[in-house]
Amino acid sequence: MSLKGKHVGVAFTGSFCTYEKVFEELIRLKAEGAIVQTIFSNASQTIDCRFGKACDFVKKAEEITGIKPMLTIPQAEPIGPKSLLDILVILPCTGNTIAKLANGITDTPVLMAAKAHLRNNKPLLISISTNDALGMNMKNIGLLLNAKNVYFVPFGQDDPVKKPNSMIAHTSLLIPSIESALEGKQYQPILC
Ligand SMILES: Cc1cc2nc3c(=O)[nH]c(=O)nc-3n(C[C@H](O)[C@H](O)[C@H](O)COP(=O)(O)O)c2cc1C
Numbered sequence: 001m002s003l004k005g006k007h008v009g010v011a012f013t014g015s016f017c018t019y020e021k022v023f024e025e026l027i028r029l030k031a032e033g034a035i036v037q038t039i040f041s042n043a044s045q046t047i048d049c050r051f052g053k054a055c056d057f058v059k060k061a062e063e064i065t066g067i068k069p070m071l072t073i074p075q076a077e078p079i080g081p082k083s084l085l086d087i088l089v090i091l092p093c094t095g096n097t098i099a100k101l102a103n104g105i106t107d108t109p110v111l112m113a114a115k116a117h118l119r120n121n122k123p124l125l126i127s128i129s130t131n132d133a134l135g136m137n138m139k140n141i142g143l144l145l146n147a148k149n150v151y152f153v154p155f156g157q158d159d160p161v162k163k164p165n166s167m168i169a170h171t172s173l174l175i176p177s178i179e180s181a182l183e184g185k186q187y188q189p190i191l192c
Contacts, residue, residue, distance in 0.1 A: 001179045004033030008178065009079065009088035009117065011110040012061070014043035015129035016051035018092040021171045025091065026064045028175060037085065038062075038069040041097065041110040045071055076109040080116030087182055088117040088124050091153075091174065095130035095137045102140035102147075118149055123181040127153040127174065133167030151181040154192050 008029055012022065029036050038061040046054050061069050070076045079085055090097060090110060097110060106115045114124055126144060130137055134157070144150050153169035154177065173187065180187040 001182055002033070003029065003175070003178065006034050006086045006182070007037065007084060008034040009037050009039060009085040009113060010061075011039040011041070011088060011090045011093075011113055012044040012057070013041045013090060013092060013094040013097045013108075013110055014047060015092035015094050016044075016047070016049050018129045018168070018171070019051060019057055022091055023060060023064065025171050025174045026061065030064060032175065035067070036065040037067055038065055039076055039109050039113045040069050040071055041094075041108040043094075043096075043108075044110075045069075070109055070113065073106075073109055073112045076112040077116055079113050080119045083120050083122075085117055085122065087122065087178055088113055089127060089153075089174070089178065090114065090124070091127040091171070092129035092169070093126045095132045095140075098126070098128065098130065098137050098144065099140045101126075102143040121149060123149050123151055123184070125151045125153060125177055125181045127169040127171060128155050129168045131163055131166040133165060135165035151177065151186050152190055153177045154187060154190050156192050 154173050155167050155169040158168040177187040
């Protein structure tokens with residue numbers, strides 16, 4: 001399936017170590033002809049850390065996509081009533097956002113976008129990046145794996161010795177995962 005002309009939402013949450021790869025994927029999505037709307041969680045648009053400054057990440061997203069990022073709950077809310085997106089990807093998705101999403105909490109622009117988008121019966125794709133995937137958050141990942149219209153970018157352990165509970169999605173599989181999700185299918189194998 002071609003992504004040309006597809007409206008793809010890319011929602012950033014606070015897994016800052018993955019942003020370099022995320023920006024590479026934003027460039028790929030644009031090259032495929034997708035119209036890309038970014039959304040930033042409160043953490044992702046305010047925390048400056050060793051991986052960079054929050055305002056620079058927001059600026060870079062706008063430069064790549066040519067569209068102003070959504071930064072507030074009111075900005076993200078019309079995704080539902082105006083049916084703005086064909087697919088929404090939470091890329092990267094923190095343990096915090098996974099836990100809230102699985103439990104129906106809607107207190108960031110990204111969670112608002114997810115709730116608004118899901119009400120339209122359209123696919124939500126999750127690209128996990130969290131140190132507690134095989135620990136505290138396993139139950140929440142399990143809930144989302146079994147949720148309607150929710151798909152995952154294939155994921156696996158990134159450092160089983162030093163971080164035994166950590167799992168991260170293979171962002172290089174983002175585009176085929178989007179294509180599958182748009183057809184209502186989970187890209188396989190999901191664990192790799
Ligand atoms: C430098 C830094 C790196 C972080 N990396 C991650 C990460 O890879 N995965 C994760 O789940 N949380 C990570 N966090 C913690 C989240 O940013 C924190 O839980 C935040 O509340 C997430 O909010 P959000 O899910 O609304 O973006 C990191 C925090 C900092 C300061």
